[in-house]
Amino acid sequence: MKIVCQKSNLLNGVQTVxxxxxxxTTMSILECILIDASNNIITLTANDMDLGIETIxxxxxxxxxxxxxxxxxxxxxxxxxxENVITIETDANYKTLITCEKAKFTIMGKSxxxxxxxxxxxxxxxxxxxxxxxxxxxxxxxxxxxxxDSNKLMTGELFEINGNELKMVSSDGHRISIRKIELRESxxxxxxxxxxxxxxxVSRILPGDADxxxxxxxxxxxxxxxxxxxxxxxxxxxxxxxxxxxxLSGDYETKVKVNKKELLNCIDRATLLTREGDRKPIVIRxxxxxxxxxxxxxxxxxxxxxxxxKEGRDLLIGFNPKFLIDALRVVDDEEIQLYMVNPxxxxxxxxxxxxxxxxxxxxxxxxxxxx
Amino acid sequence: MKIVCQKSNLLNGVQTVxxxxxxxTTMSILECILIDASNNIITLTANDMDLGIETIxxxxxxxxxxxxxxxxxxxxxxxxxxENVITIETDANYKTLITCEKAKFTIMGKSxxxxxxxxxxxxxxxxxxxxxxxxxxxxxxxxxxxxxDSNKLMTGELFEINGNELKMVSSDGHRISIRKIELRESxxxxxxxxxxxxxxxVSRILPGDADxxxxxxxxxxxxxxxxxxxxxxxxxxxxxxxxxxxxLSGDYETKVKVNKKELLNCIDRATLLTREGDRKPIVIRxxxxxxxxxxxxxxxxxxxxxxxxKEGRDLLIGFNPKFLIDALRVVDDEEIQLYMVNPxxxxxxxxxxxxxxxxxxxxxxxxxxxx
Numbered sequence: 001m002k003i004v005c006q007k008s009n010l011l012n013g014v015q016t017v018x019x020x021x022x023x024x025t026t027m028s029i030l031e032c033i034l035i036d037a038s039n040n041i042i043t044l045t046a047n048d049m050d051l052g053i054e055t056i057x058x059x060x061x062x063x064x065x066x067x068x069x070x071x072x073x074x075x076x077x078x079x080x081x082x083e084n085v086i087t088i089e090t091d092a093n094y095k096t097l098i099t100c101e102k103a104k105f106t107i108m109g110k111s112x113x114x115x116x117x118x119x120x121x122x123x124x125x126x127x128x129x130x131x132x133x134x135x136x137x138x139x140x141x142x143x144x145x146x147x148x149d150s151n152k153l154m155t156g157e158l159f160e161i162n163g164n165e166l167k168m169v170s171s172d173g174h175r176i177s178i179r180k181i182e183l184r185e186s187x188x189x190x191x192x193x194x195x196x197x198x199x200x201x202v203s204r205i206l207p208g209d210a211d212x213x214x215x216x217x218x219x220x221x222x223x224x225x226x227x228x229x230x231x232x233x234x235x236x237x238x239x240x241x242x243x244x245x246x247x248l249s250g251d252y253e254t255k256v257k258v259n260k261k262e263l264l265n266c267i268d269r270a271t272l273l274t275r276e277g278d279r280k281p282i283v284i285r286x287x288x289x290x291x292x293x294x295x296x297x298x299x300x301x302x303x304x305x306x307x308x309x310k311e312g313r314d315l316l317i318g319f320n321p322k323f324l325i326d327a328l329r330v331v332d333d334e335e336i337q338l339y340m341v342n343p344x345x346x347x348x349x350x351x352x353x354x355x356x357x358x359x360x361x362x363x364x365x366x367x368x369x370x371x
Numbered sequence: 372m373k374i375v376c377q378k379s380n381l382l383n384g385v386q387t388v389x390x391x392x393x394x395x396t397t398m399s400i401l402e403c404i405l406i407d408a409s410n411n412i413i414t415l416t417a418n419d420m421d422l423g424i425e426t427i428x429x430x431x432x433x434x435x436x437x438x439x440x441x442x443x444x445x446x447x448x449x450x451x452x453x454e455n456v457i458t459i460e461t462d463a464n465y466k467t468l469i470t471c472e473k474a475k476f477t478i479m480g481k482s483x484x485x486x487x488x489x490x491x492x493x494x495x496x497x498x499x500x501x502x503x504x505x506x507x508x509x510x511x512x513x514x515x516x517x518x519x520d521s522n523k524l525m526t527g528e529l530f531e532i533n534g535n536e537l538k539m540v541s542s543d544g545h546r547i548s549i550r551k552i553e554l555r556e557s558x559x560x561x562x563x564x565x566x567x568x569x570x571x572x573v574s575r576i577l578p579g580d581a582d583x584x585x586x587x588x589x590x591x592x593x594x595x596x597x598x599x600x601x602x603x604x605x606x607x608x609x610x611x612x613x614x615x616x617x618x619l620s621g622d623y624e625t626k627v628k629v630n631k632k633e634l635l636n637c638i639d640r641a642t643l644l645t646r647e648g649d650r651k652p653i654v655i656r657x658x659x660x661x662x663x664x665x666x667x668x669x670x671x672x673x674x675x676x677x678x679x680x681k682e683g684r685d686l687l688i689g690f691n692p693k694f695l696i697d698a699l700r701v702v703d704d705e706e707i708q709l710y711m712v713n714p715x716x717x718x719x720x721x722x723x724x725x726x727x728x729x730x731x732x733x734x735x736x737x738x739x740x741x742x
Contacts, residue, residue: 073670076643080636103640107671265451269474272447299444300478 001065002089003037005057006254007100010086013044013057013080014071016230019201020046020053020151020189021071026146031067035088036062036112045118046071052118052207056229063089064289067096068110077105101143118233121224123217127161127187131227132210137179138203140330140356145240146172156193156237158244159223163187169244170196175323176244176359193241194223198234205230247346247359254286257309260336264328270302271321281318281363286340295321317343318363322341325359373460374408376428378471381457382449384415384428385442387601390572391417391424392442400485403439404446406459407483408432410680416489417442422569423489424576427600438467439481448476474721489604492595494588498532498558502598503581508539508550509574511701511727516567517543527564527608529615530594532556540615541567545692547615547730564612565594569605576601618717618730621677623710625657628680631707635699641666641673642692652689652734657681666692688714689734698729 017033023366025031025048034045042061047053067090078086081100089097094109146154151173158169164186170177202225206214217224225232267282274280274297291308295301315341327349328336339348343365349358388404391428396402396419405416413432416425438461452471460468465480496602517525522544529540541548557714573596588595596603636654645651645668656663662679666672688711698720699707710719714736720729 070670073643077640080640080643082636102677103637103646103675105640105671105673107644265453266474269448269451269476272444273476273478274449299441300476302474302476304474306473330439 001035001037001067002063002087003035003042003059003061003252004041004085004087005059007078007083007086008079009057009059013055014075014078016055016205017046017053018071018075019205020048020051020232022048029068029110029116031071032110032112032115033071034066034068034112034115034117036066038064038066040064045115047116047118048233049116050195051201052116052233053201054118054231054233065090066112067094068112068115069096069107070225073107077107079229081239109229118184119222119230121217121219121222121233123224123226124356125188125190125218126301127166127183127190127216127218128185128213129166129181129183129216130210131206131208131212131214133181133223135203135206136209137166137181138199140175140179141168141170142196142199142203143170143330144172144175144177145170145328152237153169153193153239153241156195157199158241159192159194161187161190163189169241171242171244175327176357177249177327178244178357179358180355190218191241192218192223193237193239195234197235198223198232202232207234248348252317252341252348253313254290254338254340255311255337256340257335258291258306258338260328260331260334262306263336264325266293266304266306267321267324269304273297273302274321275299279320279363281326281365283316283318283323283365286315286317288314315340315343316365317347317348318365319360320363323360327360331356331358372406372408372438372451373433373458374406374413374430375433375456375458376413376430378449378452378454378457380428380430384426385446385449387426387445387576388415388417388424389442389446390576391419391422391603393419400439402442403481403483403486404442405437405439405483405486405488407437409435409437411435416486418487418489420428420487421566422432422572423487423604423605424572425489425602425604430617436461437483438465439483439486440478444478445658448478461668489602490593490662492588492593492604494589494595494597496559496561496589497586498554498561498589499556499586500537500552500554500587501581502577502579502583502585504552505585505596506538506577506579508552509570511550512541512548513567513570513574514541514697514701515546515548516541517544523608524564524610524612527566528570529612530563530565532558532561534560540612542613545691545732546698547618547728548698549615549728551726551731561589562612563589563594564608564610566605566608569594569603573603576603609617619719619728623712623719624684625686625709625711626682627657627662627709627711628706629662629677629709631699631702631705633677634707635696637664637675637677638692638695638699640675642696644668644670644673645692650691650734652736653692653695654687654689654736657686657688659685686711686714687736688718689736690731691734694731698731702727702729 036043042057042059084101086100096107096109098105149155160167164183166183167180214227256270270282280297283294291306294303346359346361401419407414413428413430455472467478467480469476520526532539535554537554538551585598594605609732641653644666651668654665661682665674717730717732
C-alpha cells in the first residue's frame with residue numbers, strides 16, 4: 001500500500017476514529033486503526049466491538065492495500081509531523097514507512113486480516129437532525145447517566161421518536177434528565193436505549209454546526225450515526241426503559257423563580273465546605289420572596305439568602321448539592337423555575353414548554369441530620 | 372478582630388502566601404494562614420519552617436486582632452465569593468464569620484499563638500534586580516535541579532554574585548545549567564545555595580514586570596526576597612557547591628549551528644517511540660552541512676536529516692533526548708550552537724557571550740546498544 005495525504009486530513013481522520021479504540025484490551029488488533037486503500041477510497045476504521053467508527057479521508061492512492069497500525073503511536077506520530085504532505089508506505093511484511101518532509105518513521109503494522117470491520121447495517125428508518133441539536137441534547141442529559149453498571153439500562157439513554165418529537169432521557173436512579181426537540185419531519189414511533197459512551201463519543205467528534213445535518217439509522221440491535229465522511233455504529237442496550245411518564249406530574253405546592261447563575265454560584269460556594277463522600281445536603285428554606293440556602297459540615301457552615309419570586313406554600317427541603325449543580329450548569333435560561341410538592345417528593349426544574357425537565361429527588365433532612 | 376477588604380486584594384494576598392503552605396504536615400498550625408491585624412496594617416503569613424511568605428494587603432481594620440485560618444478552605448472561600456467587599460470577623464472563641472454580599476461563612480479559626488512568624492532577618496547586603504530577570508533565570512535553570520535529595524546540594528541552585536554579575540547554576544549530575552546576567556550595580560562577592568522549591572515558589576508569585584524591581588538580602592542561614600508588599604524568607608542549603616569552572620572549557624572539535632525550533636520538533640517526534648524509563652538515546656550523526664538524528668526502540672524507528680552549519684570534525688554522539696529538549700525549550704535564540712569534543716565528553720549549548728551555558732553529558736552508544 002502507498003498513500004499520500006495532507007497532514008490535516010489525516011490527523012482529523014485519525015482523531016475521529018481513535019475515539020473507538022479501547023483504552024485497555026487483551027486483543028491487540030482492537031488497539032489498531034485500519035487503513036483500507038483497496039477500493040479507490042481511503043477509509044480509516046476503529047472498532048471495539050461495541051462501538052465502531054469509520055471515516056473517509058482525502059488522499060492519493062499510489063498503490064492499493066490495507067494495513068493496521070497501533071492507534072496510539074500512529075496518532076502521536078501524525079500529530080507531531082510537520083504541516084505538510086504525509087506518505088504512508090507498506091511492504092510485504094507490513095513494515096510501514098511514514099514520511100513527511102525529512103522525517104522518516106518506521107513501525108511494524110499488522111495485516112488487518114483479524115480486524116473486525118463495522119457490521120453491515122441496512123440503512124432504513126432514518127431520522128435527520130442538525131449536528132448542533134444532537135450535541136446539545138447529549139450535553140444536557142449525559143451527566144445523569146449512571147456510571148456503574150449495576151443496572152445496565154441506566155448506563156444508556158432513552159432515545160425516543162414520536163411523530164416529529166425526539167426525546168432523550170437519562171437517569172441514575174436519583175434524578176432524571178429529559179430533553180425534547182422538534183424534528184423537521186415526522187417519523188414512525190421508535191424507542192431505543194443507546195449506550196452513554198456512544199453518545200459521548202459521537203458528541204465529541206461531531207463538528208456540531210447548526211447548519212450541518214446528521215442522519216441516524218436504527219436496526220433492532222444497532223444505531224448508526226452518519227455525518228460528513230464519518231459513520232459511527234454502536235450496539236444498542238437491550239431491554240425496556242423505565243416508564244418515566246408516571247413520575248412526571250403537573251401538580252405542585254411551591255413554585256420558585258430564581259436567577260440561575262446566582263443560584264449556581266451560591267451552591268458552588270456551599271460545596272467547598274463538603275468533602276467528597278460526606279453527603280452533606282444543602283438545605284433550602286423557601287419563604288415569601290426569599291430563599292435561604294444553608295450547609296453545615298465538620299468544616300464550618302455557610303448560609304445565604306437569595307431573592308426569588310414564589311408561588312404557593314413555604315417549604316424546607318434538602319438536596320445533594322451536586323445534583324442541583326449538574327442540572328443548573330446545562331440549562332441555558334437566565335431565570336429558572338423550580339416546582340416542588342413536599343420535602344419528600346421530587347423537585348422539577350423545567351420551563352413552560354417543557355423542552356427540558358430535570359427531576360431531582362430530595363434528601364431526607366431528618367436522616368441526614370441524625371447521622 | 373474585624374477587617375473589611377476588597378475580594379481582589381484579599382485573593383491576591385491569600386494566593387501569594389498559600390505557596391508556603393505545605394501539602395502534608397502533621398502540625399495543623401502550618402496548614403494555616405495567619406491574619407494579623409494587630410498593628411494598624413493587615414498582614415497575611417504562611418510558613419512551613421523552610422519557606423515563609425508574608426504579604427500586606429489593603430483593607431480597613433474595624434477591630435484589631437489575630438486569627439489563623441485553614442489555608443485551603445480559606446483560599447477556596449475567597450475565590451468563590453462575589454467580586455465585592457469581604458468582611459472577616461472573629462469572636463473570643465476564634466469562631467470566624469466571613470461575609471460578602473448575602474453569603475455568610477462560619478468556620479473555626481485558631482488563636483495563632485503557636486504560629487511561627489517569619490524569622491527576623493537583618494536586612495544588610497542587599498542586591499537589586501528586576502523581577503523579570505529573576506523569573507527568567509529561574510525558568511532557564513530550574514529544570515536541571517535534582518528531584519531527589521540523595522545529594523542535598525543538587526536540590527538547590529547556586530546563586531553567585533561577583534561584581535555586577537549574578538550567576539545561577541543548577542545540576543542533577545548529568546547536566547549543568549548556567550545563566551548569567553549583568554546587575555545595574557556592583558556588589559561584594561557572595562555565594563549561597565538556594566533550595567529549588569524556594570526559587571520555584573518565588574518565581575510563581577513574582578508579577579515579573581521588567582520595570583518592577585526586587586531586593587534580595589542574604590544572611591549566613593537565610594535568603595530574603597522583597598518585592599511589592601511581599602517578603603519571602605527561605606533557609607539556605609548549607610555546604611559548598613561543586614566547582615563548575617573546571618568543567619567548562621573553551622576547546623571543541625565539532626561546532627554545529629542549527630535552527631532551534633526545528634531541532635526541538637525533531638527530537639520531540641523521536642521521543643514518541645520511547646517509553647518512560649527505557650532510556651533509548653537519540654543518536655546524532657554530524658557530517659558536513661547535515662545532521663542525522665535517529666532513534667531505535669521496540670516500537671519502531673525514526674530518522675531525520677537536518678540542515679546545519681558545521682565547523683570541525685564529523686561526529687557520532689548519543690544523548691538522553693529529554694536533556695536536549697529541556698535545554699532547547701528555555702533558550703530564546705532562534706539559532707543555537709552546539710560545541711562537542713568527542714562521543715564521551717560533554718556537549719555545550721551556549722551563545723557567544725556565554726550568558727547561558729547548558730552542559731549535557733552524552734550517553735555511551737556502545738553500552739546502550741548492547742542492552
